[in-house]
Amino acid sequence: MTVSSNDLLNDLQARGLIAQMTAEEELKSHLASGSRTLYCGFDPTADSLHLGHLVPLLVLKRFQDAGHNPIALVGGATGLIGDPSFKAAERQLNTSDVVADWAEKIRGQVSQFVKFDDVPNPAKVVNNLDWAGEMSMLDFLRDIGKHFSVNAMINKESVQQRLNREGAGISFTEFSYALLQGMDFAELNRTYDCTIQVGGSDQWGNIVGGIDLSRRQNQSQAFGLTVPLVTKSDGTKFGKTESGAVWLDPAKTSQYAFYQFWMNTADADVYKFLKFFTFLSLEEIDAIEKADQESTGKPEAQSILAREATKLVHGEEGLQAAERITKALFSGQADDLSEQDLEQIQLDGLPSSSLQGIDLAATPLTSLLADAGLAASGKQVKDALQRNSVVVNGKAQGLDNNMDAASIFAAEDGYYNKYFLVKLGKKKHHLFVL
Numbered sequence: 346m347t348v349s350s351n352d353l354l355n356d357l358q359a360r361g362l363i364a365q366m367t368a369e370e371e372l373k374s375h376l377a378s379g380s381r382t383l384y385c386g387f388d389p390t391a392d393s394l395h396l397g398h399l400v401p402l403l404v405l406k407r408f409q410d411a412g413h414n415p416i417a418l419v420g421g422a423t424g425l426i427g428d429p430s431f432k433a434a435e436r437q438l439n440t441s442d443v444v445a446d447w448a449e450k451i452r453g454q455v456s457q458f459v460k461f462d463d464v465p466n467p468a469k470v471v472n473n474l475d476w477a478g479e480m481s482m483l484d485f486l487r488d489i490g491k492h493f494s495v496n497a498m499i500n501k502e503s504v505q506q507r508l509n510r511e512g513a514g515i516s517f518t519e520f521s522y523a524l525l526q527g528m529d530f531a532e533l534n535r536t537y538d539c540t541i542q543v544g545g546s547d548q549w550g551n552i553v554g555g556i557d558l559s560r561r562q563n564q565s566q567a568f569g570l571t572v573p574l575v576t577k578s579d580g581t582k583f584g585k586t587e588s589g590a591v592w593l594d595p596a597k598t599s600q601y602a603f604y605q606f607w608m609n610t611a612d613a614d615v616y617k618f619l620k621f622f623t624f625l626s627l628e629e630i631d632a633i634e635k636a637d638q639e640s641t642g643k644p645e646a647q648s649i650l651a652r653e654a655t656k657l658v659h660g661e662e663g664l665q666a667a668e669r670i671t672k673a674l675f676s677g678q679a680d681d682l683s684e685q686d687l688e689q690i691q692l693d694g695l696p697s698s699s700l701q702g703i704d705l706a707a708t709p710l711t712s713l714l715a716d717a718g719l720a721a722s723g724k725q726v727k728d729a730l731q732r733n734s735v736v737v738n739g740k741a742q743g744l745d746n747n748m749d750a751a752s753i754f755a756a757e758d759g760y761y762n763k764y765f766l767v768k769l770g771k772k773k774h775h776l777f778v779l
Contacts (some may be wrong), residue, residue, distance in 0.1 A: 362572050364573040380466055383542065384416035384542055385418065399593070403622065421444060421472040490524060492557070530567065542556075549571050601689045603655055624657075687761065710742070
């Protein structure tokens, strides 16, 4: 769904995607009067972006779809410093080589969401190390520092939280981060006529600083818009699972695990997340919610959200792989899975164990499955075997079978001669790798 420039802010507000904005009426007029350039910054604090970055990334895409020119700024310089905004303690500084490597990976990731070719309003990816790295300390203090009031900076809520937390404090390094971000906005304003910055609501103070610096240095009017930090209705942190953050890189969070994250969305959150993380129209989302309310069966919203979000991040091929694995695990039949699918399951799709180094001929199947956590004891495994409730690669195992593990986990019986998908009962799954 594409929204016209005139309706863009109204659509963002209706979706709950605007936390704050400067000069609302002037910003609406500014957007309505022509194609504008906007930017959002992404610091390389890891080798991948995570779900917390997805809302502003998709906002950039929404602006481009409405005819505006997005710039994704990769913070090769700011990533060396660390943003103190609402962090409990000082970030650990990474080396320049590490940050440069991470910045290049993030540059590739943001390129998935905006278009660079065959559109009248192509996107750009820039790195703030290109200008910040060339500036001398004296030039920075004279040209940038003189425009920032220490009084105002100290009174920022994010700084006050650190100053008031016993034993925490804030270093001059992190205190200077706001100046670097302000310099980014002024530089993009000067070079690309960039007039709008988008960021998370924790960036409001830094964005306002950049607007002020653009006015002082460039005599230019600029605007800021923040998106809300996504929260879950139960108060737990969005984008986290028991195994950690949900990453956009499939080598860190597989397509299957990404898909399952959305499938497990609570009913209280799912319609909000459809507004945030998909390009379905508000009318379509309202219709989905109405149909779910009237249905006596399982809600459809979670599966729609999982499909839409997975396709956005991992493409049609990634979505098909996630759905294929989901179906295979549900049915216990994995014959249609590719080797790459099984690698996904090994990465984070299921608990998995290596059989390397284990003397399978001397290991009872009951002990092996109990040690892997499929049951509390070998006796429980034995009970499941009596009920034919243990399935290995689609084949039910019973007590009449040879119970040494070597006969069950023979290479010639494994998927691709190495993978064994074990199901105990209806819900317990484990992947053994030879």
